[in-house]
Amino acid sequence: MYRIRFHGRGGQGMKTASRILGTAFFLQGYEVQDAPRYGAERRGAPIFAYVRASKDPINERGIISQPDLVIVADDSLVPVPGAGVISGIDAHTVLLINSDEDPDTWKQRLNFNGSLFTLPVETEARAELRFIGATCTGAAARLLGVISRDALTQAIRQELAELGDAIVEENLSRALSAFGLMEAHAGTVNAGSVVSAHDYQRPQWVDLPFDQARISAPAIHAAATSIAVKTGLWRTMRPLIDYEHCNRCWWVCSTFCPDGAINVDDEGYPHIDYDHCKGCMVCVAQCPPHAIASIPEQDAQAADNEEARA
Amino acid sequence: MxxxxxxxxxxxxxxxxxxxxxxxxxxxxxxxxxxxxxxxxxxxxxxxxxxxxxxxxxxxxxxxxxxxxxxxxxxxxxxxxxxxxxxxxxxxxxxxxxxxxxxxxxxxxxxxxxxxxxxxxxxxxxxxxxxxxxxxxxxxxxxxxxxxxxxxxxxxxxxxxxxxxxxxxxxxxxxxxxxxxxxxxxxxxxxxxxxxxxxxxxxxxxxxxxxxxxxxxxxxxxxxxxxxxxxxxxxxxxxxxxxxxxxGRQYDAIDCYRSDDADYVFVMMGSFATKAKEAVDQLRDTGFAIGLLRPRLMRPFPAQIFQQLLACKKGVAVIDQNLSMGMGGVLHSELAASLYGQAHAPPLLMSYIGGLGGRDISSEEFFEIASELRLSAEQGKTPPPRLLYTKTELREVRKLQAVAHVERQDLDEGNTHE
CATH class of the missing domain: 3.40.50.970 (Thiamin diphosphate (ThDP)-binding fold, Pyr/PP domains)
Known part of the structure; x- marks a missing residue:
């Protein structure tokens, strides 16, 4: 059985990517299970999706703890512990990372000796990553080696049909180009085996001890803890206020911000709290004089760094 | 179709x-x-x-x-x-x-x-x-x-x-x-x-x-x-x-998987039961005569069918994905009520609680349940119910509690996050 895990951020299309790959397997005559996994849905938060494919009916369910292939659409997720990107990887696992950096750097960084591929940057300007799902899926399909160009094409047409021809063609061209790029590595991914009952690692069960309610009630014993959680780290796009054009209406952007991350000062100018702005871009859409621009977070951070150096 | x-x-x-x-x-x-x-x-x-x-x-x-x-x-x-x-x-x-x-x-x-x-x-x-x-x-x-x-x-x-x-x-x-x-x-x-x-x-x-x-x-x-x-x-x-x-698809009140010739049986409901199927296959490969019964019907409860299917089995492990506070697994209780006093009822009916809130149940855990089941049958003793919970999981909870404790102290001392 093939066990594949996609990692990305909410909004980068990992669920769709897993469905494209699932459908491609299905068209190749495989039994398939594909599913996304996330908490309360939100743009920018780490999510993963998984695909199982086998010639036999699939009885396994839930998270994949020992993946054969791990696909990372956004390399900023690798160091995020909650994203679980490197969970369960070993020498058998193939890693595919969308990153500017070269494979050797990643291998060294992760102390990983297996097969690791990066997606060349040229395949997409690393901004909104609108097509990263299709790109990753195309590369993944070739690395698996059991999915034909036709099956991949048909799967993309099926899964994206509702988005219209232009978007389908754009995705298709990215996917097929990535499929082509991995030609030399076709079939690098090997199907994994099942956990045998002959020789298995015994679970270390514990008897849960009794704790008094003052310990065991699920209460948060502190106020305003959401301030400590820097949800700004989820942002893939950054809203940037152009104060020259801001007409100080004093309320529109700050009222529409679903996270209360825009504060207005005494002079009526809004200020974005980038520690907590998740980059939903509602303010960009709402601003009456169009004074809020939307720029890729990565570019914004690079500019910040420049400024800091200067 | x-x-x-x-x-x-x-x-x-x-x-x-x-x-x-x-x-x-x-x-x-x-x-x-x-x-x-x-x-x-x-x-x-x-x-x-x-x-x-x-x-x-x-x-x-x-x-x-x-x-x-x-x-x-x-x-x-x-x-x-x-x-x-x-x-x-x-x-x-x-x-x-x-x-x-x-x-x-x-x-x-x-x-x-x-x-x-x-x-x-x-x-x-x-x-x-x-x-x-x-x-x-x-x-x-x-x-x-x-x-x-x-x-x-x-x-x-x-x-x-x-x-x-x-x-x-x-x-x-x-x-x-x-x-x-x-x-x-x-x-x-x-x-x-x-x-x-x-x-x-x-x-x-x-x-x-x-x-x-x-x-x-x-x-x-x-x-x-x-x-x-x-x-x-x-x-x-x-x-x-x-x-x-x-x-051409049969849906009996109880789905039986390799249970006819089994000495031991898992009993589970819902989608996690397909994981048990997988574990049954692996255990069978080691010569372990085990099967799975999965009730499709909870109401009406197919008590008589359970009585027939479990007659003369050596031991049963019920894995409940629910918890009745102060009692334990609901399916375990209902099965016990169905089997009590019946001729040829299995002498051992073990209770496990697992999969609460979607907590995964690993293959290794199914293997371990099977192993405990056989050991208990051989010893003629019924062990107490068990929550499927590992040392690692408890350690993670303890870590969160330690953080909560510090937060509480901070609050008591008037410190804030700002």
């Missing part, structure tokens, strides 16, 4: 569509909402000739469902978890109206603390309501059970609403290959809803909210519902037999 990839939610929606549901009262809740969204999309595209109405709560939604069913139309609805509990008063009430409809529940753990992952405490809370319950393990079963549920609910000897249960995430958001039955054949199978004397009309008013003071008539009505629920086991057998003849 078409075979395509569908989520459990998509399969439930197809079940409603192929059953030609007329009326769909709705209220959104994760992880169920996709069912209603799918049906709404079909109605918009004229793929489904039905009326979908969004209500202001599940309490109203269940009431609307049963009220519509009382007028003689076919009704489908869906909910989950907190939503099912919000509608709980009406769940009990409308079951007594004897107006049949089908409600899909997408299982999700209950607050507190609040979660999105699946377990069966929500559906178990509806256990005594008078709704019949069909529990599914695959997306295919979700679709097929929805068709079967209409036949069961509307049968003249049953006339009770039916809940079709599927696990959140593990089925609701998981795509699997599903055979979508031919719509004409499906229509032929479910047939027309003959409401007989259940004909609530504005022009001919009648009351459903009957008050009976004094326990005697009350007992009569309540016990009649119980008899109908018990009787429905036979009807379930009939309607699934017919389903098998038309579609």
């Amino acid at each position: 078409t075979r395509k990839l569908l989520t459990g939610n998509g399969a439930a929606a197809w079940g409603a569509r192929l059953s030609a549901s007329d009326y769909i009262p709705a209220f959104p809740i994760t992880p169920q909402t996709e069912i209603i969204e799918t049906l709404a999309g079909w109605i918009d595209n004229s793929d489904l000739d039905a009326r979908l109405v969004t209500l202001e709560s599940e309490h109203s939604m269940i009431t609307a469902a049963a009220a519509a069913a009382s007028t003689g139309v076919r009704v489908f609805s869906a909910t989950s978890s907190q939503g099912l509990l919000y509608g709980m008063e009406m769940l009990y009430t409308v079951a007594g109206w004897r107006s049949p409809f089908v409600l899909v529940n997408v299982s999700r753990g209950l607050a507190s603390p609040i979660t999105l992952g699946p377990d069966h405490n929500d559906i178990m809370a509806a256990r005594d309501s008078g709704f019949l319950q069909i529990h599914c393990a695959t997306c295919q079963e979700v679709l097929d059970s929805t068709l079967i549920a209409f036949r069961l609910a509307e049968h003249t000897r049953v006339r009770l609403p039916v809940i079709v249960n599927l696990d959140g995430f593990y089925l609701s958001f998981t795509r699997e290959p599903v055979d979508i039955p031919d719509s004409k054949l499906a229509r032929q199978y479910v047939g027309d809803y003959d409401a007989e004397n259940i004909r609530f009309r504005a022009s001919a008013p009648l009351s459903q909210a009957v008050a009976v003071l004094g326990g005697s008539p009350y007992s009569y009505f309540r016990y009649e519902s119980h008899l109908a629920a018990q009787d429905s086991l036979e009807i379930y057998h009939e309607v699934t037999e017919e389903f098998n003849q038309l579609f």
Whole structure:
């Protein structure tokens, strides 16, 4: 059985990517299970999706703890512990990372000796990553080696049909180009085996001890803890206020911000709290004089760094 | 017939569509909402000739469902978890109206603390309501059970609403290959809803909210519902037999997997049971004579079938994905009640609690349960119930508690995060 895990951020299309790959397997005559996994849905938060494919009916369910292939659409997720990107990887696992950096750097960084591929940057300007799902899926399909160009094409047409021809063609061209790029590595991914009952690692069960309610009630014993959680780290796009054009209406952007991350000062100018702005871009859409621009977070951070150096 | 990839939610929606549901009262809740969204999309595209109405709560939604069913139309609805509990008063009430409809529940753990992952405490809370319950393990079963549920609910000897249960995430958001039955054949199978004397009309008013003071008539009505629920086991057998003849898929009240020649048996409900199937295969490879019994029906409870299937077994491990505070696993209790005092009942009935809030159950854990089962049978002792919980998990909780402790101290000392 093939066990594949996609990692990305909410909004980068990992669920769709897993469905494209699932459908491609299905068209190749495989039994398939594909599913996304996330908490309360939100743009920018780490999510993963998984695909199982086998010639036999699939009885396994839930998270994949020992993946054969791990696909990372956004390399900023690798160091995020909650994203679980490197969970369960070993020498058998193939890693595919969308990153500017070269494979050797990643291998060294992760102390990983297996097969690791990066997606060349040229395949997409690393901004909104609108097509990263299709790109990753195309590369993944070739690395698996059991999915034909036709099956991949048909799967993309099926899964994206509702988005219209232009978007389908754009995705298709990215996917097929990535499929082509991995030609030399076709079939690098090997199907994994099942956990045998002959020789298995015994679970270390514990008897849960009794704790008094003052310990065991699920209460948060502190106020305003959401301030400590820097949800700004989820942002893939950054809203940037152009104060020259801001007409100080004093309320529109700050009222529409679903996270209360825009504060207005005494002079009526809004200020974005980038520690907590998740980059939903509602303010960009709402601003009456169009004074809020939307720029890729990565570019914004690079500019910040420049400024800091200067 | 078409075979395509569908989520459990998509399969439930197809079940409603192929059953030609007329009326769909709705209220959104994760992880169920996709069912209603799918049906709404079909109605918009004229793929489904039905009326979908969004209500202001599940309490109203269940009431609307049963009220519509009382007028003689076919009704489908869906909910989950907190939503099912919000509608709980009406769940009990409308079951007594004897107006049949089908409600899909997408299982999700209950607050507190609040979660999105699946377990069966929500559906178990509806256990005594008078709704019949069909529990599914695959997306295919979700679709097929929805068709079967209409036949069961509307049968003249049953006339009770039916809940079709599927696990959140593990089925609701998981795509699997599903055979979508031919719509004409499906229509032929479910047939027309003959409401007989259940004909609530504005022009001919009648009351459903009957008050009976004094326990005697009350007992009569309540016990009649119980008899109908018990009787429905036979009807379930009939309607699934017919389903098998038309579609070639057999849905016994209890799904038996390699259990005939087994000395030991896992008993589990829902989609996590397919993991147990996988473990059975692996254990069989080592020569371990073990099998799996998965009740599809929770109400009516197939007690007699369990008695037959478990006769002369050496030991049984029940893995409950629910927890009755102060007692333990519900399925374990019900099975114990069914087996007590029966000739040839297995001498060992072990209880495990696992998969609460979607906590995974690993292959290794199934192997270990099997190993404990055999050891206990050999020693002739029943060990106490066990929660499937590892040292690592407890260590993680302790870490969070240590953080909470510091937070508390900070707060007491007047420190803030700003």
